[in-house]
Amino acid sequence: MAQIIDGKAVSRAVRARVAQETLALKEQGVTPGLAVILVGEDPASQVYVRNKEKACAEVGFYSEKYTLPADTTQAQLNALVDELNGKKEINGILCQLPLPPHLSDKEVIARIDPAKDVDAFHPENVGAIMIGDYRFLPCTPAGVMELIRSTGTDLTGKRAVVLGRSNIVGKPMAMLLLQQDGTVTVCHSKTPGLAAITREADILVSAVGRVGLVTPDMVKEGAVVIDVAMNRNSEGRLCGDVDFAAVELKASYITPVPGGVGPMTRAMLMRNILTAARNHQAEK
Numbered sequence: 001m002a003q004i005i006d007g008k009a010v011s012r013a014v015r016a017r018v019a020q021e022t023l024a025l026k027e028q029g030v031t032p033g034l035a036v037i038l039v040g041e042d043p044a045s046q047v048y049v050r051n052k053e054k055a056c057a058e059v060g061f062y063s064e065k066y067t068l069p070a071d072t073t074q075a076q077l078n079a080l081v082d083e084l085n086g087k088k089e090i091n092g093i094l095c096q097l098p099l100p101p102h103l104s105d106k107e108v109i110a111r112i113d114p115a116k117d118v119d120a121f122h123p124e125n126v127g128a129i130m131i132g133d134y135r136f137l138p139c140t141p142a143g144v145m146e147l148i149r150s151t152g153t154d155l156t157g158k159r160a161v162v163l164g165r166s167n168i169v170g171k172p173m174a175m176l177l178l179q180q181d182g183t184v185t186v187c188h189s190k191t192p193g194l195a196a197i198t199r200e201a202d203i204l205v206s207a208v209g210r211v212g213l214v215t216p217d218m219v220k221e222g223a224v225v226i227d228v229a230m231n232r233n234s235e236g237r238l239c240g241d242v243d244f245a246a247v248e249l250k251a252s253y254i255t256p257v258p259g260g261v262g263p264m265t266r267a268m269l270m271r272n273i274l275t276a277a278r279n280h281q282a283e284k
Helices: 007-026 043-059 074-085 105-111 123-131 139-150 170-179 194-198 262-283
Strands: 033-039 062-068 092-095 159-163 183-187 203-206 224-227
Touching: 007 043, 007 139, 007 262, 033 043, 033 074, 033 262, 043 062, 043 262, 062 074, 074 092, 074 105, 092 105, 092 262, 123 170, 139 170, 139 224, 139 262, 159 170, 159 194, 170 183, 170 203, 183 194
Parallel strands: 033 062, 033 092, 159 183, 159 203, 203 224
Antiparallel strands: none
């Protein structure tokens, strides 16, 4: 029977450290500041933005929210990003995705000052992650690494399998595992013989978005299983990719959904904002 990795508890510890370090920074006259841009009225995006505002308040950050109508033009959005790039009290800029279809998320991401790109989506920051010389780490993969670290697992030489190849999770996840000397395989929708590959994994990270994808026959006895996905099952309940009840019997550690990776994403965003504030202070 696996030990459940409590993402809420690990997240609280990260946020507590951020809050403590923020107090010390404020004594030096610096308050970390985040600007969040929300375009349109997508309900899920509104919830995510509120959660980020709340998280900022809890750790002592300053935050601004810019709500733009769904018919905002690319030029108008770019102009706002340019304005925020120049605001000294803003250390981090976050444009909530997805954007309305007529807007280019790539253009917006590339427009954000890399030193304020606390999502770590800018091509410059992505490249820095590739070579292991980075300002920030993408929030979800960084949160996964923190959860693995909390188990005491040494990744050196371990076989790690990542399911999913997205730019936001899968690809950077593989890089971070590799930087900790894991032997990494990335699988995706075109990978044949998936179960044979996943059965070799000492660490299995699933970030696909398919209910019931990972079943017990795909999991090595004693593996660390991290479920990044956030789905809804036929009953409307939140769940991940992993058949939790069945896989729990084989894994050594496993994350629940909800309460696993999700809380870590916001906590690592707070850490990135703090890092950005420190970097900006050091440049003065």
